[in-house]
Amino acid sequence: xxxxxxxxxxxxxxxxxxxxxxxxxxxxxxxxxxxxxxxxxxxxxxxxxxxxxxxxxxxxxxxxxxxxxxxxxxxxxxxxxxxxxxxxxxxxxxxxxxxxxxxxxxxxxxxxxxxxxxxxxxxxxxxxxxxxxxxx
Amino acid sequence: xxxxxxxxxxxxxxxxxxxxxxxxxxxxxxxxxxxxxxxxxxxxxxxxxxxxxxxxxxxxxxxxxxxxxxxxxxxxxxxxxxxxxxxxxxxxxxxxxxxxxxxxxxxxxxxxxxxxxxxxxxxxxxxxxxxxxxxxxxxxxxxxxxxxxxxxxxxxxxxxxxxxxxxxxxxxxxxxxxxxxxxxxxxxxxxxxxxxxxxxxxxxxxxxxxxxxxxxxxxxxxxxxxxxxxxxxxxxxxxxxxxxxxxxxxxxxxxxxxxxxxxxxxxxxxxxxxxxxxxxxxxxxxxxxxxxxxxxxxxxxxxxxxxxxxxxxxxxxxxxxxxxxxxxxxxxxxxxxxxxxxxxxxxxxxxxxxxxxxxxxxxxxxxxxxxxxxxxxxxxxxx
Numbered sequence: 001x002x003x004x005x006x007x008x009x010x011x012x013x014x015x016x017x018x019x020x021x022x023x024x025x026x027x028x029x030x031x032x033x034x035x036x037x038x039x040x041x042x043x044x045x046x047x048x049x050x051x052x053x054x055x056x057x058x059x060x061x062x063x064x065x066x067x068x069x070x071x072x073x074x075x076x077x078x079x080x081x082x083x084x085x086x087x088x089x090x091x092x093x094x095x096x097x098x099x100x101x102x103x104x105x106x107x108x109x110x111x112x113x114x115x116x117x118x119x120x121x122x123x124x125x126x127x128x129x130x131x132x133x134x135x136x
Numbered sequence: 137x138x139x140x141x142x143x144x145x146x147x148x149x150x151x152x153x154x155x156x157x158x159x160x161x162x163x164x165x166x167x168x169x170x171x172x173x174x175x176x177x178x179x180x181x182x183x184x185x186x187x188x189x190x191x192x193x194x195x196x197x198x199x200x201x202x203x204x205x206x207x208x209x210x211x212x213x214x215x216x217x218x219x220x221x222x223x224x225x226x227x228x229x230x231x232x233x234x235x236x237x238x239x240x241x242x243x244x245x246x247x248x249x250x251x252x253x254x255x256x257x258x259x260x261x262x263x264x265x266x267x268x269x270x271x272x273x274x275x276x277x278x279x280x281x282x283x284x285x286x287x288x289x290x291x292x293x294x295x296x297x298x299x300x301x302x303x304x305x306x307x308x309x310x311x312x313x314x315x316x317x318x319x320x321x322x323x324x325x326x327x328x329x330x331x332x333x334x335x336x337x338x339x340x341x342x343x344x345x346x347x348x349x350x351x352x353x354x355x356x357x358x359x360x361x362x363x364x365x366x367x368x369x370x371x372x373x374x375x376x377x378x379x380x381x382x383x384x385x386x387x388x389x390x391x392x393x394x395x396x397x398x399x400x401x402x403x404x405x406x407x408x409x410x411x412x413x414x415x416x417x418x419x420x421x422x423x424x425x426x427x428x429x430x431x432x433x434x435x436x437x438x439x440x441x442x443x444x445x446x447x448x449x450x451x452x453x454x455x456x457x458x459x460x461x462x463x464x465x466x467x468x469x470x471x472x473x474x475x476x477x478x479x480x481x482x483x484x485x486x487x488x489x490x491x492x493x494x495x496x497x498x499x500x501x502x503x504x505x506x507x508x509x510x511x512x513x514x515x516x517x518x519x
Binding site for chain 1 (some may be wrong): 185186187312313314315320322397398399400401402407409457459469471472473474475476477478480
């Protein structure tokens with residue numbers, strides 16, 4: 001079993017396809033939606049973790065590739081937090097869209113949840129000390 | 137009943153002073169009551185660790201042979217002000233590198249200097265009879281120069297407006313990245329731990345007050361620039377929004393890079409985190425009550441950084457720290473910009489130093505005015 005993180009881009013008229021449901025039923029994979037911004041007649045984005053065995057995941061990706069108007073992108077980078085150089089100011093938490101970066105309300109130390117991270121890179125730009133970076 | 141600073145210093149000297157941080161004192165007063173707590177407590181320590189742009193360092197490089205009257209100076213390619221005596225210069229925290237732009241600035245030079253790193257000094261001159269040399273490029277560090285002291289014209293803002301963005305575009309500001317359509321709120325003080333919020337009427341903090349700055353002992357040199365004590369205040373004396381400020385001075389050679397950190401705000405520029413702590417002598421019950429101020433007793437205004445809308449919203453620091461506030465019926469995420477974690481560490485470090493007799497308190501040489509200031513604006517006038 002492995003988990004991959006994907007970003008799906010929906011073009012204008014593609015949201016009529018019940019994509020997530022099909023992935024689960026046809027390919028025996030788990031889909032954990034991390035972020036979704038999808039509306040009728042608009043382009044949309046969905047970010048999800050897909051978990052399954054190697055072959056099922058590959059089949060699922062091939063299936064997505066064959067859908068008209070839907071493209072996927074794999075997240076092959078991860079966020080690196082140099083915790084020892086961090087001053088825990090909290091500037092990154094202002095921009096984190098998934099609450100992967102939060103302040104602990106007792107210690108006021110920064111906390112990072114790898115599972116919630118969308119690898120969007122906004123924190124890396126917002127960090128005044130450059131202790132956040134995206135690495136392959 | 138009253139205590140004097142001299143009496144408190146006697147207790148500090150003999151290692152018998154009772155000291156709490158500005159966070160700890162709140163529950164001490166709640167549990168013991170004001171009268172009993174006043175009898176027991178001598179000093180309350182404060183702390184703050186936030187980006188403070190109005191900071192910089194004076195350096196005297198020493199004279200070369202042959203000597204030069206430096207008229208243009210740069211340190212690691214960051215321009216420094218050299219319009220003073222021959223080998224004196226001032227490097228401002230927010231100055232950008234001529235080569236790297238805002239990726240490296242005056243604050244980085246200062247942090248590197250404090251770390252003991254070598255720094256490239258380049259200087260030019262027009263040459264004079266007594267200073268014939270016209271240029272020099274050499275390496276300096278904290279062991280090679282004479283004096284090197286931070287002189288920060290404005291630190292420790294007493295309170296500061298929280299920031300948001302009403303426009304449909306992301307804004308990159310000194311208050312961090314502000315997301316469109318009231319997408320977030322940022323704020324920057326240490327609230328109930330902040331030095332001037334614990335002495336809101338400047339009864340004990342004035343010119344000459346000894347302070348913890350950047351890990352060493354420094355002093356309040358003057359009122360800070362834009363000092364504005366006439367700001368609207370709550371009944372407890374706490375100003376709603378920016379008010380008092382301090383000009384601070386301290387020996388950079390003795391500072392620690394743990395408490396001085398260069399900062400880069402995206403598409404805005406360079407700033408510098410400065411760690412400051414001030415001990416407050418508990419002279420009477422009023423002073424004790426002032427230091428027992430809680431986050432919910434401290435309010436600030438919320439400002440739309442685009443300048444488009446007058447929001448007319450006041451928030452207290454308990455609300456800001458909760459993680460969410462309400463703007464026009466919507467729940468908006470809040471984020472701090474100054475490190476409470478480090479502010480706390482500074483207050484505890486200062487507490488330890490006072491308890492161990494290493495940090496003596498001072499009587500202000502002169503007190504700040506609490507009224508009668510006017511914050512002037514810059515007018516466009518015909519020249």
